[in-house]
Amino acid sequence: MTLMDVLVAPGSDDTPDAVTVDGQRTSREGLLLAATALAVRLVGAPAAAVPATPTLETVTAVVAGLLAGVPVVPVPPDAGPVERGHVLRDSGAALLLGAAPEGWGDTGLQAVPVDPWARGAAGPAEAALSEPSADATALVLYTSGTTGSPKGVLLTRSAVAADLDALAEAWAWTPRDTLVHGLPLFHVHGLVLGVLGALRVGSRLVHTGRPTPQRYAAAGGSLYFGVPTVWGRVAADPAAAGALRSARLLVSGSAPLPASVFSALEGLTGHRPVERYGMTETLITVSARADGERRPGAVGVPVSGVRTRLVEQDEDGIGELQVQGPTLFSGYLHRPEATAASFTGDGWFRTGDMAVIEPDGTHRIVGRASTDLIKSGGYRIGAGEVENALLDHPAVREVAVVGAPHDDLGQQVVAYVVAEGVTGDELIDFVARSLSVHKRPRVVRFLDELPRNAMGKPQKKLLPPL
Known part of the structure; x- marks a missing residue:
């Protein structure tokens, strides 16, 4: 089954608001028509960069790239000039689909406007497109390691399809579902699972723009995606959380x-x-x-x-x-x-x-293994286990545990904690009562907040030194 077939497959939700992104709405047929009209202009390009704003323009651009068989390079709209320049150069992108966000300046790429409301005749346009091979690159997603510039990860069409089909089976995800999320569209979670997943399964998609508890509560979904930061905020808003009781899966x-x-x-x-x-x-x-x-x-x-x-x-x-x-x-x-x-x-x-x-x-x-496996006094200690123990304390809201150099132990367990009304010694004793004594933190440092990336994941390499 080709992607074009999937977009309007029998059983798919094709109401006028089958795809909603921050209030912008379109049908699946409308998305196909707009994406196809754009796709015929992209054929043959080595790669196309997309400023991955939470908009219907982004969804249209990504689908167009897939229809054209052109690798799509989603770029965080708030990426700094060094990171953005590296991604655009390294990816070999020749086209920029959509308007460059404010502050980007001249990217050096050919700008191609994206119109989510373009409504040409799909039949003639589709005739100019051919289904790429299963092992063709669909997406180039950039991921950062602990050192060096971000690396471009090549994801094939078959890998994306295999994963989405496996998740549909695991989560009993069907065209009867309404998927709700407000995650960034330049990561696997928000883009591959949260957009392409809904398109492939045939379910309705509601992207909330910002992932606030109130927007999640108002969306009326059956299936919700979120990162821990989002779910923590939902849990802190009992009224919004209660509205999700009618959902099927979080x-x-x-x-x-x-x-x-x-x-x-x-x-x-x-x-x-x-x-x-x-x-x-x-x-x-x-x-x-x-x-x-x-x-x-x-x-x-x-x-x-x-x-x-x-x-x-x-x-x-x-x-x-x-x-x-x-x-x-x-x-x-x-x-x-x-x-x-x-x-x-x-x-x-x-x-x-x-x-x-x-x-x-x-x-x-x-x-x-590189940051969360702490070797202290001959023991191997998982940072996640210590973090979970600390999060069981009612005063602790956030925590990140790392290993720091120690003359005698090799490494010592250090906890960076966001908490109120508790001392470091009390937290050390609390962990020692639930885990082995050698796993207790030897140093607790209190912060107002943990450094996190766009997906809400703590960035341990940005923690302040002791």
Whole structure:
């Protein structure tokens, strides 16, 4: 089935507001017509950059690129000039689809206007388009590591399709659903799952613009996507949370959901949230299921077609998670050495995340091997475990745990905490009562807020030094 077939597939929601983005509405047929009219102007381009604002223009531009078989490069609209310049140069984009946001200046790319209301004859335009091969690059998404410039992750059409179909099966996602979210459109979560997922499944899509509790409550969805920051704000607004009782499923991702937020959502909405795990390079590989058990701190089981394994496990069962399956990326753009280094000799992707797989197959992510595995006094300590313990304290709102150099221990456990009415010593004792004593923080530093990225994920490399 081609993408054009999917957009107007039998059973799909094609009401006049089948696709709504921050108040702008269109039908699926209208989106197809506008995207097709744009797509015929893109054929043959090496890549097309899209300023990924939360607008119907962005959705139209992305779909047009996919119809034309041109790799789409979503660019954060608030990206700084250095990051933006790197992405535009490195991606090889020749076109800029839509208007450059204020402050971008001259990008050096050919600007192509995007009109979500263009209504040409689809038939003749479609005749000028041909379905690209399954292994053709659909998206180039840039992801930052701990060092160096962001790397362009090449996601094929088949990888995107395989992941969306697997998630539709895991979450019982059908054309009868209305998906609601307000996530950025330059990441996997907001764009691939939150836009292309709804288009492929055939469900109605409501992008709220900003992901406020009030907008989520007013949207009337059956399926909601959010990051922990969003869900924390929803849980802090009982009226908005209560409005989600009529939903079918709440899904959280992009960062671990604190157990306290999980419990609050369950009490206020009647739903135990679905948590899932993935990376830009792998898309979503592990998830709790709509018909399965959902436990705080657990991200479920591998989705259809995906295999996982742990290597170099310690006595607590913690090991590095590696994955295989049809959802994996095809490589880093222009970086063959980095691509080769990210895979094992027998073809497994090294996620760099530390995990535990429980006897029933449920996965728990402990943290990043590079930043969240702390080696202290001969022990290996998962930062995520200590963070969850601290978040169980009623005074703690946010926390990030890292390992800091220590002359005797090698590393010491340091907790950066957003809290009121509690001392560092009290928090240290609190952790020591619930975890092994060697896992307690030795230093607690209080902050007004944690540095976070656009998806709400704490940025530990931006934490202030001790």
